[in-house]
Amino acid sequence: MTHLSVALANYAASGLGKKTAYLELYANGEIAHWKKAGAEGYFTDKKIHYYPKLKREQIPILLNCDYECVIMDFGDEYICFREELLHCDKKVFLLNLNLWQNFYAKKLLDMIRKEEWGNIQPLYASANVQKKIKLELENYYGIQIEKIPFIPDPVCIKSDIFACFDRILGHSAAKAKRKNLPIPIWKKK
Amino acid sequence: MEEDDEAYYIIEEYIEGESLEALMLQSLFITPDFIYHTIMEVADILDYMHHVYPEPVIYQDLKSEHVIIGKDGVRLIDFGIASCLKKRGNKYQNYGTPNFCAPEKRAEAKVSVQTDVYSIGKLLEELIRAEGTHKSQYLLHIVKKATNPELSDRYDSIRAFWADFANYMQSDKNSVYQKHLLKKIVIAGSQPRIGTTHLSISFTEYLNRKNLSAVYQERNPSDNMRMSIRQGGFTKEGGLYRRRKFFGMPAYGEGVEVNFPEDSVEILDYGTDLHGALSEQADLFLLVMGCKEWEIEYGKTAFETVRQAKNLILVANYGSKKQAKQYAKEYKQTVYCFPLDENPFHMTKEKEGLFERLLEKHWNCRKYSWQWRDTFICGIGKLCSKWIR
Numbered sequence: 001m002t003h004l005s006v007a008l009a010n011y012a013a014s015g016l017g018k019k020t021a022y023l024e025l026y027a028n029g030e031i032a033h034w035k036k037a038g039a040e041g042y043f044t045d046k047k048i049h050y051y052p053k054l055k056r057e058q059i060p061i062l063l064n065c066d067y068e069c070v071i072m073d074f075g076d077e078y079i080c081f082r083e084e085l086l087h088c089d090k091k092v093f094l095l096n097l098n099l100w101q102n103f104y105a106k107k108l109l110d111m112i113r114k115e116e117w118g119n120i121q122p123l124y125a126s127a128n129v130q131k132k133i134k135l136e137l138e139n140y141y142g143i144q145i146e147k148i149p150f151i152p153d154p155v156c157i158k159s160d161i162f163a164c165f166d167r168i169l170g171h172s173a174a175k176a177k178r179k180n181l182p183i184p185i186w187k188k189k
Numbered sequence: 190m191e192e193d194d195e196a197y198y199i200i201e202e203y204i205e206g207e208s209l210e211a212l213m214l215q216s217l218f219i220t221p222d223f224i225y226h227t228i229m230e231v232a233d234i235l236d237y238m239h240h241v242y243p244e245p246v247i248y249q250d251l252k253s254e255h256v257i258i259g260k261d262g263v264r265l266i267d268f269g270i271a272s273c274l275k276k277r278g279n280k281y282q283n284y285g286t287p288n289f290c291a292p293e294k295r296a297e298a299k300v301s302v303q304t305d306v307y308s309i310g311k312l313l314e315e316l317i318r319a320e321g322t323h324k325s326q327y328l329l330h331i332v333k334k335a336t337n338p339e340l341s342d343r344y345d346s347i348r349a350f351w352a353d354f355a356n357y358m359q360s361d362k363n364s365v366y367q368k369h370l371l372k373k374i375v376i377a378g379s380q381p382r383i384g385t386t387h388l389s390i391s392f393t394e395y396l397n398r399k400n401l402s403a404v405y406q407e408r409n410p411s412d413n414m415r416m417s418i419r420q421g422g423f424t425k426e427g428g429l430y431r432r433r434k435f436f437g438m439p440a441y442g443e444g445v446e447v448n449f450p451e452d453s454v455e456i457l458d459y460g461t462d463l464h465g466a467l468s469e470q471a472d473l474f475l476l477v478m479g480c481k482e483w484e485i486e487y488g489k490t491a492f493e494t495v496r497q498a499k500n501l502i503l504v505a506n507y508g509s510k511k512q513a514k515q516y517a518k519e520y521k522q523t524v525y526c527f528p529l530d531e532n533p534f535h536m537t538k539e540k541e542g543l544f545e546r547l548l549e550k551h552w553n554c555r556k557y558s559w560q561w562r563d564t565f566i567c568g569i570g571k572l573c574s575k576w577i578r
Contacts, residue, residue: 010442010444010445011444011445013442013444014441014442014443014444014445015428015441015442015444015445016415017412017415017439017440017441017442046442046443046444047442047443047444048444155444156443156444156445156446157444157445157446158445158446158448159427159428159429159445159446159447159448160427160448162425162427162428162445163425163427166425
């Protein structure tokens with residue numbers, strides 16, 4: 001989860017040129033072991049502001065700052081941060097589809113399906129995709145699971161992963177424009 | 190679509206030009222240059238169709254009669270039997286032209302993108318035959334591979350064919366297209382809003398139109414490239430953005446790594462960061478200067494900063510010849526005038542002339558005129574004279 005979140009933050013900051021913050025919200029945070037936060041509560045790496053072990057009450061304050069992209073890493077504490085998650089513009093659930101771990105995914109999906117998502121449906125993704133399990137879950141829950149390609153270094157994103165991250169972040173910067181002129185349809189009165 | 194009391198009409202776009210079949214009757218116009226341009230343009234269209242999402246389109250009816258050469262380049266017509274490629278492959282009845290039709294289509298087996306590869310191979314073969322003199326073994330090998338009846342021995346995609354063909358045509362073996370010496374070109378301006386980005390984009394567009402792969406790179410904090418991208422009209426290919434012949438990338442941060450196409454010229458737009466531009470050790474350094482009275486002082490300061498740069502070229506923006514002459518006199522070197530221009534993605538005669546002159550010294554390849562216009566005009570002329578007779 002942290003790996004994907006850090007990778008997405010790096011892509012948002014360096015690839016899309018957005019002012020980005022990374023908020024680590026779950027209890028057993030790992031980011032704090034990476035670098036020490038300064039007096040403002042964050043440390044900076046490749047123009048991203050990392051907020052380790054952030055408290056829930058600080059979230060609105062940071063959302064009110066001038067960040068263009070805020071990546072919130074809830075870890076596996078979906079229930080604890082349910083209200084915050086519902087606020088988000090993009091909700092990504094990372095599922096583990098290994099043979100011996102997919103029951104976690106099923107458990108999570110069972111919880112999520114009760115939720116009223118409205119217009120912003122969550123996005124399901126998985127790095128370890130067992131095709132059979134993926135199909136089974138997709139058919140059973142009526143969802144689509146995006147395959148996350150292998151990201152060797154989350155702080156140096158290669159361009160072949162850009163398309164996948166664009167889909168996850170819902171970024172459609174480039175709109176294809178070939179000459180597909182619409183056929184004018186009109187009727188004589 | 191229109192309707193009257195008796196029937197429905199479909200009104201289609203009028204495509205001005207001549208079919209390749211008609212042009213091939215005049216073998217004088219089928220030069221290696223022409224073959225190169227035609228095949229590259231056709232391959233580009235097919236490649237686009239083969240990558241349409243979610244279902245690629247196979248054209249299935251490529252032949253010289255359906256390739257129209259006009260002033261603006263190549264167009265394909267008659268999509269009557271084109272179809273979307275299903276995941277399991279398509280099976281169709283035996284439509285198409287026997288000479289251009291792939292064996293699997295004749296056998297009513299499953300068709301794929303390789304069906305179009307076969308047809309483009311046949312088209313290339315026909316063009317080589319029409320040209321007559323330029324029969325290299327390697328080119329014939331490309332034809333043979335593209336038209337191989339066995340799918341496993343044929344190019345698996347148009348891109349694979351395109352890469353092989355372009356490599357050969359641009360290789361040292363081929364006298365028509367020799368490689369250029371320039372690899373890195375830096376462009377910087379004496380002050381903001383002086384047209385550095387405009388010139389950089391135009392230059393990239395020019396080089397790509399000459400089939401010398403060039404990539405624009407934004408190396409300044411303006412974020413102009415991203416703003417243009419947001420306006421639309423670009424397609425994203427990896428980390429690069431494409432707009433017809435233009436390839437470019439916005440200023441990326443350290444957190445990403447973009448695969449850069451090999452053998453392409455880097456056009457680095459440094460904005461007003463002259464020191465950054467100097468640190469690049471480029472093969473060519475273009476300094477854009479303003480010509481208005483209040484801009485001259487900035488021009489002088491900038492020139493003093495970069496005068497030691499290797500292969501420095503001075504460009505006066507907005508076509509003020511008087512001021513350009515003044516600069517030339519003062520700095521004792523040629524100053525080029527960049528014309529007033531609306532659209533950097535559109536190539537005009539003036540811009541083309543400027544870039545040709547600008548690169549004359551550094552160019553290692555034969556100059557050639559804009560192939561389409563000449564071929565089109567000559568071809569039409571010849572056909573008309575034949576018809577009158």
